[in-house]
Amino acid sequence: MKSNRRDFLKYAGITGLGVVSGAGVSACSGQDNTKDNQEDTKLANILAASQKEYQQTFNMCGYAAPKIEVVRVGFVGVGNRGGAAVERLSRLEGVDIKAICDIRPEQAKKAKDRIQFPGHEARLYHDGAEAWKSVCDREDIDLIYVCTHWALHTPIAVYAMEHGKHVAVEIPAATTVEDCWRLVETSEKTKKHCMMLENCCYDFFELLTLNMVRQGFFGELIHGEGAYIHDILDSFFDKDARWNLWRLRENAKRNGNLYPAHGIGPVCQAMDINRGDHLDYMVSMSSNDFLLKPLAEEKAKEDPSFKEFVDSPFRGNINTSTIRTGRGRTIMLQHDVSSPRPYSRIHLLSGTKATAQKYPLPGKIATSHEGWLEEKEMKALEDKYTPAIVRKIGELAKKVGGHGGMDFMMDWRLIDCLRNGLPLDMDVYDAASWSAIGPLSEWSVANGSKPIRIPDFTSGKWKENKPLDLSLEKGATTGTRV
Structure with a gap:
C-alpha cells in the first residue's frame, strides 16, 4: 500500500478508530522512518483519546472539599x-x-x-x-x-x-x-x-465582562475570541531563561496551538462551558515557520550546542483554531510566540445586545455597530458591573502585583475557597478541556485542518452543572499582608 501516511490518518478519522494504532499506521505508510512512525502513533493516540467513552465516577464540578483552616x-x-x-x-x-x-x-x-x-x-x-x-x-x-x-x-x-x-x-x-x-x-x-x-481569568476587564454576561448585558453570547500573542522568540534561545531550553524544545517538535488557556479560559467562563454548554469540535491551521529555524541556524554558528535544533521540524509561527460549542456558538483562538506583533490576548465577546474587546488596550464595549462607548459611558458600566472580588481585593492586588494583580487575585481566591470549603472557580474539567485544545490542534493541523471532536470530560454533566459564582456571598475571609 502506497497511500501517504497523512492520508491514512485522515481516512481513519472519517471511518472511526478501527485499526488505528501505531503499528497500523506504520504498516499502511510503508515507511520505516522512526520519527515518522512516532508521529503517526502520536496522532493516532490523539484521535483515539478524543473519541474515548467515559462514565463519570464523581462530579468534581461544584464539589466543596472539607475546610482547611491553614x-x-x-x-x-x-x-x-x-x-x-x-x-x-x-x-x-x-x-x-x-x-x-x-x-x-x-x-x-x-x-x-x-x-x-x-x-x-x-x-x-x-x-x-x-x-x-x-x-x-x-x-x-x-x-x-x-x-x-x-x-x-x-x-x-x-x-x-x-x-x-x-x-x-x-x-x-x-x-x-x-x-x-x-x-x-x-x-x-x-x-x-x-x-x-489560569491567571487571565482574574484580570480586571475579563472579570468585568464576565459579570456583565451574568447580568444579561450582552444578551445571548454568539462568538468569542482569545489569543496568546507574545513575542518571546529571543528567550527561546536564552539558556538562563528556562531550564534545559524546554520551551524551545516544545516548539521544535509540536505544531499547533500549544498555549491555548490564556485565550480560551475567560471566553469559556463567559459561555458557561462545562456548566451549561460544552466544546463540541474544532479545526486548526498553522502557518509555515519563517522565523524559528533561521534563528536556530544563526545561533548554531555562535554556539554548537544549538545544532540539534537546526534540523528540527519547527511549528508554524502562527496558529489559528476555531471551535464550535454544543449550543452553536463559535470561538476563535490564535497562538503566536515568535513574530513581532504587539502583545494581545484579544478577549472578544460578541452577543446579541453588545460586544466587548480588550486589545488593543484599554478594553472597549459597544452596544451597536456605530462604535465603541465613550470613556464616560465606560466608567458608568465599570461602576455598575465591577464584580465583588475586584471590589474586595482589586486595589490590593494591584499593589502586590503579578501581571498587574491578576496573579494575586487568583491565589487569594484559591486559598480562600480551600479555607472555607467552597468549590473552586476552575475545576479539573476546565483544566482538561482547555489543555486538550493543544494536542487536538496538532492533529487537525497534521490532517489538513480537518475537524476533530473535543472530548466531553464532564460525561454529560455540563447539562446540569451550575454556572461559576463569583458573588463572594460565602467565604471571602482570608486576610492579606502587604
Whole structure:
C-alpha cells in the first residue's frame, strides 16, 4: 500500500478508530522512518483519546472539599513563575509554606528568600529529578503548587492527588489528551481538586465582562475570541531563561496551538462551558515557520550546542483554531510566540445586545455597530458591573502585583475557597478541556485542518452543572499582608 501516511490518518478519522494504532499506521505508510512512525502513533493516540467513552465516577464540578483552616503548601518548580508564587502566597493569612522544590538548588534558595513574612518552615528539596515525590509524600501538606516545565505537570498532579493532596498546576495542565483524561479520572477517584492556574481569568476587564454576561448585558453570547500573542522568540534561545531550553524544545517538535488557556479560559467562563454548554469540535491551521529555524541556524554558528535544533521540524509561527460549542456558538483562538506583533490576548465577546474587546488596550464595549462607548459611558458600566472580588481585593492586588494583580487575585481566591470549603472557580474539567485544545490542534493541523471532536470530560454533566459564582456571598475571609 502506497497511500501517504497523512492520508491514512485522515481516512481513519472519517471511518472511526478501527485499526488505528501505531503499528497500523506504520504498516499502511510503508515507511520505516522512526520519527515518522512516532508521529503517526502520536496522532493516532490523539484521535483515539478524543473519541474515548467515559462514565463519570464523581462530579468534581461544584464539589466543596472539607475546610482547611491553614493551607499547608508545597511548591514544585520555582523558576520564573514559581518563585513569584512563593512570594505572593507568603502574604496570605492561613497559609503555611512547608516545602520548596526545584532541580536547581540555587532556584530553591532564591524562592525561599522571597518569603515576605515569618512563620513558614519551607524545607528545600533539590536532590535529583524526582525530589518532588518526597514533597508529595509528606503528610503535613494540603496543596501542591506546580510550576515546572510542561512535561511534568500531569505526572506531578496525578501523583500528588493519589497521595491526598489538592493540586494547583500551571498551564497547560497536560500536553496530551490521554493525560487530560488521567487528570479527570484521578481527581474524581481521589476527590481532590485539580485547578489549572489560569491567571487571565482574574484580570480586571475579563472579570468585568464576565459579570456583565451574568447580568444579561450582552444578551445571548454568539462568538468569542482569545489569543496568546507574545513575542518571546529571543528567550527561546536564552539558556538562563528556562531550564534545559524546554520551551524551545516544545516548539521544535509540536505544531499547533500549544498555549491555548490564556485565550480560551475567560471566553469559556463567559459561555458557561462545562456548566451549561460544552466544546463540541474544532479545526486548526498553522502557518509555515519563517522565523524559528533561521534563528536556530544563526545561533548554531555562535554556539554548537544549538545544532540539534537546526534540523528540527519547527511549528508554524502562527496558529489559528476555531471551535464550535454544543449550543452553536463559535470561538476563535490564535497562538503566536515568535513574530513581532504587539502583545494581545484579544478577549472578544460578541452577543446579541453588545460586544466587548480588550486589545488593543484599554478594553472597549459597544452596544451597536456605530462604535465603541465613550470613556464616560465606560466608567458608568465599570461602576455598575465591577464584580465583588475586584471590589474586595482589586486595589490590593494591584499593589502586590503579578501581571498587574491578576496573579494575586487568583491565589487569594484559591486559598480562600480551600479555607472555607467552597468549590473552586476552575475545576479539573476546565483544566482538561482547555489543555486538550493543544494536542487536538496538532492533529487537525497534521490532517489538513480537518475537524476533530473535543472530548466531553464532564460525561454529560455540563447539562446540569451550575454556572461559576463569583458573588463572594460565602467565604471571602482570608486576610492579606502587604
